[in-house]
Amino acid sequence: MTISMYGMSVPVFTRMLTNLLAIMDKAEAYAADRKFDTLVLSEARLAPDMIPFRGQIMIATDHVKGCVSRLAGKEVPSWPDTEKTFDELRARIQKALDLLSTVQASDLDGSEDRQITLKLGGNEVTMDGETYLTQRALPNFYFHVTTAYSILRNNGIPIGKRDYIG
Template sequence: MSLSIYDTTVPVFTRMLTNLLVFLDKAEADAAARKYSTDVLVDARLAPDMIPFRGQVMIATDHVKGCVSRLAGQPVPSWPDEEKTFDELRARVQKALDLLATITPEALSGGETRDVTLKMRTGEVTMNGLDYVNQRALPNFYFHITTAYAILRHNGVPLGKSDFIG
C-alpha cells in the first residue's frame, strides 16, 4: 500500500510544527531559569551569514502553507514576515497548524500529479506534485526545522532527539 500525498505531508508537517512549539516552550523556560531574554534567541544564528532563528521558523511555516496550497491547487496565503518575539513566532506556528487542520485528504487528491510551478531566482521551475514534495517541500521544511533546533541547542537550550522526533 502506498501513502497518499496527504499522508506524506499533512501529518509530517503537523507533528514537526507541534514539536517546534515544544522547542519554543523549552527555550522560554531555559531563558527564565538562566535569566536571559528570549530576544537573544530570536536573532541567534549558527554563523554570521545564516538566517536567524526567527527566519528559520518563518521559512519552515512558509514551506507548509506553500506545499499544501500548491498541492490543493489553491493560491498560497501571504503572511508578512514580521515576527520578532517568541509569542509572535508561536502564533505563526499555530497559524500554520490551523491551516493544516483545514486540509482534508480530498483537498490534496490528485496533488501528486498536479503541476507545481515555483518562481526561483533563475526563473520558473515546474514539476509534478510528488517531485515537488520529495525534492523541494519536505527537504526544505526539515532543513529549517533542524536549523531552528540546532540554533537553540547551540545556545544551551536543553533539547534532545526526543524533542525533535516528538
C-alpha cells in the same frame, strides 16, 4: 501500499510544528531560569551568514502553507514576515497548524500529478506534485526546522533527539 500525498505532508508538518512549539517552551523556560530575554534566541544563528532562529521559523511555516496550498490547487496565503518575539513566532506556527487542520485528504487527491510552477533563482521551474513534495517542500521544511532546533541546542537549550522527533 502507497502512501497518499496527504499522508506524506499534513501529518508530518503537523507533528514537526507541534514539536517545535514544545522545544520553544523549553527554550523560554531556559531563558527565564537564566534571566535573559528570548529575543537573544530569536536573533541567534549558527554562523554569521545564516538566517537567525526567527527566520528559520518563518521559512519553515512558509513551506507548509506553500506546499499544502499548491498541492490543493489554491492560492498560497500571504503572511508578513514581521515576527520577532517568541510569542509572535508561536502565533505564526499556530497559524500554520490552523491551516493544516483545514486540509482534508480529498483536497490533495491527485496532486501527485498536478503541475507546480515555482520561481527559483529568477527562473520558472515546473514539476509534478510528487516531485515538488518529496524533493522540494519536505527537504526544505526539514532543513529549516532542523536549523531552528540546532540554533537553540547550540545556545545551551537542554533539548535532544526526543524533543525533535516527539
